[in-house]
Amino acid sequence: MVSRVRTSVATVTELFARRPWTQWIAILAAGTLALSLIGGGSFLGKSVVIGLTQHAPLVLAAMGFALLYRLTGLINVAYSETLTWGAYIGWWFNTSLGWNFYASLLPAGLLAGALSVATYLAIFRPAKQRNMGALEMIIMSFGLSILLRYSFQFVFGYPVRFYDVTTSTTARVLGVGVSSFRLLALASVLILAVALYLFIQKSTYGLQIRALASDEDLAQVSGIRPLFVTSLIWFIAGVAGGLAGAFYGVGSNVAYLLGWRQFLFIFLVVMVGGRKSIGGVIIAGIATGIAWAAMNLRLSQTLYAQLVLIVAFIVILKVRGRRTAETGKV
């Protein structure tokens, strides 16, 4: 009996090692099972629907952050401000100019991308040329984050802002009432996420980006313009952040702390899911969103869900960090 368990554990471990995506499927299956065991089918359905509609922007935001983290090796705390910026831009076009929400996504994404490139060219590139250490880089991006955040507050004022979207009909999905606007928003976020994923995996620029990530010198030799491609990476990351911010904004409201409030969770999702692949970020983001919603349904206070998530993620990192700790010795 014991030996049979042992061999099946070994088989599963080997499968995980050979095909990493099976891990994620196993995690999702285990999560689904756990949720249905806790509260039955309706609880599962509620968690999934609320989790996806409320936390879908997390997936998009985490993908942008992961792109920067994996390709430039930078922990950019100021990334959270592209979310805030995108949310404010979208809100301004939506309310002041009367644009449709989906039309206002265009300037929100583009201007957030532009902000992201600007921070790269003005600050992070010079810092890299001065061989700034990893610790100083993080502190500097922290400073940039503060500067941008309070500048937004200065410019856009103190009141909490709301998008102007007329809530239309309510549909019932898996026994949960959801406004059709939220469903459309969810679909848009998922489409954007998949598009970004495919872009990175398939397109020519995607190939160049991946080449740059694996070896900058090699990339230069093979005719890739590093400055252009790196700027492109920052731009795409900024667009993803800005769009995620606009979706967060339309889902609840816009305030200067919008991006900062999400930063810890974006960071956690990327560190846990995105060390190896962008696909892992999508799965980790979705799983986080659903777990978050499920906990909010069950726990007495919404903040407890955040507490559990932070602790769980840090424990995962600690366990994993132990395993890789061996490499950094003399």
Next chain:
Amino acid sequence: MNLNWLDAFLITGLFSVFMVIGLALLLHLQMGLARIANFGVVGFWGLGMYVYGVLYVQVDWPFDDPWRFLLSALAGVVAAGISGLLVGWLIADLDEDGVLLGTFGFATIVWILATTETALTKGALGLGGLQFPYRLGNAKQNEALWLLILIVVVALIMLYVWRVHRSPYGRLLVAVGGNEPLAQSLGKPAFRTKLGVFTVGAAGMGLLGVMYGVLERFLETSNLGVDLTLAAVVGLVVGGTARLWGPVVGVALTVGLFDIVIQSYIPLPKSWYGQAIPVLREMVFGAVLIGILLFRPLGILGDMRRDKLMRSMHGE
């Protein structure tokens, strides 16, 4: 004693300047010498403050001040120290990313618990009922004495840091921060060293939190935001992360300039004080952090000078 020159505003301003100097000095041990970032300063500080406040107010003490205060304060310091040990254990073998996550996550957890556990902390409403552990006379005299005690405490922290620079322990911190694998190969336990410096630093931050709680006499969760961490980091980086006097110079030029000189002595339109000044302050702090790191990464005072130090200690 004539205390007319010292208004309530100035007391609060001076108190926050000296408190941030203390925090930056402790951060200097962690970040300047041992090279471990701590983005959760406010978490350790806040934990000390709240543990003290909750015990002082909510426990039915059989005796009164000063014992009631001393025991609550001691519990706050110990709790912060233990949390430092725990956080240190979590992050000591992770790289910068993990350290950022762990410390920042810890500060967020402290804020969450202070907000949710309303039975103990009164949450966002704020916890009142604290008082000075002595009664001198009027409120201003009490506050002035407390400021004086804080200055003594910060001076003691500085004395400790000054001694650390001149001790084998300081050398150990610099070595582990500079080349961890080499230090390990010479038989030095890097992990344990980091745990130690995190525990000591956290306990000190907790003590400063307790002292702030006493001065304010009212604990609010809004104090637990990122602003305090920012102030300590900016002060330290501006002055010089690796220097003993870095925190003093840096905090005086940043928090001191803003919270005392600009707020008290420069005539600004009244309407600015409520909203514009705090926002501008944070903006300037962020910009200064970027500028210093780009153009003078070691701060105004520059890098540590162990050659001068060794000559002065062991001379030739």
Next chain:
Amino acid sequence: MSDLQNSAPAARPEIRVEGAVKSFSGRVVVDVDELVLGDQPIEGLIGPNGAGKTTLMRMIMHSTPLDRGRISMHPDGPGGEEIVLSDLPTFAMAGRGLVKSNQVIMDFDRLTIWDSLLFAVAGARCERPYRVFAEHDLFDAHEDEIRGYLAYFGFTDPMGFAQSAGEKKLLDIVRCLLLKPRFLMLDEPTAGLPDELTEKVMDKIRELAAAGTAVVIVEHDLNVIWSLCDQVHFMAEGSVILRGTSEEIRAHKTVVEKYLGEGHV
């Protein structure tokens, strides 16, 4: 001898390598079936570039984890207590008397030469967070010893920082010597040093070995090996293929073909 140590001089420590294999991305770099180091006072480890000498040393220090196999140390000689080295945390090796110098230059940028040496001799007891007045005790206890080394090797400005690559290399070796190792491994200790300093380093090594420390040297300068070593291991393609005295090894046909080339001897 017995007046130097508490009891009879302890036997020389030995390190056993059994079935140790390490490969990097599919290529086997080290595959040592059985190797005992510490038989003789000073042993050399030679071989062509890429033979796996440095990797083997790193595997012994467990700074490169093994794929397979077992490396153990017997601090009191064969038959005594056995320590499996991979069970020890990295920092505990020095405490058990096992010390290695570095092939590439390793230094503490912010520490002066004096700092670096005081750091090496300082025990854990004077490095606790509350021992902030321990500096003068430490200095007084080790001043003469350190001054001895500084004068012997002639550092130009010991209160300042190590300037040249050579000084940093020497500093690395002196740090190792100050740890009073029972088993010392030296990875190219004289690379980049002028001849007179090489001589001085070799003398120190002889002194140390005579006092009971086991020494293993990896070195490209074969004159150092021939004049210093009581036994030489020859490594090629990840395995130890020969062992013998200096004379046996330098006369061996395979070594000459694979490594020395004609006319070297």
